[in-house]
Amino acid sequence: MIKTLNHLPHPHENAAALAGHFTDLAPPLNNRQAHLEASRCLYCYDAPCVNACPSDIDIPSFIRNIHQENVQGAAQKILSANILGGSCARVCPTEILCQQACVRNNAHECAPVLIGLLQRYAVDNAHFSEHPFQRAAATGKRIAVVGAGPAGLSCAHRSAMHGHDVVIFEAREKAGGLNEYGIAKYKLVDDYAQKELEFLLQIGGIDIRHGQKLGDNLTLSELHQQFDAVFLGLGLAASKQLGLAHEEAPGLLAATDYIRELRQ
């Protein structure tokens, strides 16, 4: 129970029933469902779903891979565009991005291809014997990344792939940023943010230092002196204030603070 909510009446449901409300919001597709769903894709030329995807994933190609039962190939395509493709498949608002743009999303069919669930199917069911990306020859360059959220981690992984050595400076105890602290639990179950982090770090060449906060015990000028490049992935941790009186009253929490307390 969140301490600041202790004054509220306790729920009537027991702990197990309450926990049931935080299970997977969109359960995964099984093999048969994924195959059938993949067969609905028209593999459009100049696909509108790709144009609507902020991470530029080659959606028709990975769906074709699934249809051809090449799940490994599908996952490799997704992850090469977006190393956090697993969490994005779970939390991305596909209904207003790729799936809204899908040509199957029309009055006659009433349903787009379920791109998010297919992406999750591919990433979850690909079993790589080793990390699917290799590092290039060492460049001797050192990169500082401030913030171990999705942007910082993605930058670190791609920099490591290019042969640079990366140090991530993170203020909090855990890496993952929004995925770890700010996404509702029913969207990212089973400690997925940490599992994805472990996978990402398999590339090697990435060191994470916790308890390092810019403007507190870390300065930009120091980083510029010690590193060849600095990437600021500071994230969007602050919630918008409504500007109402007594917003600091007990029991009132900003949305992301509320989620963080529930998750940790």
Ligand code: SF4
């Ligand atoms: S727009 Fe829809 S049908 Fe066309 S390639 Fe994308 S997912 Fe497939």
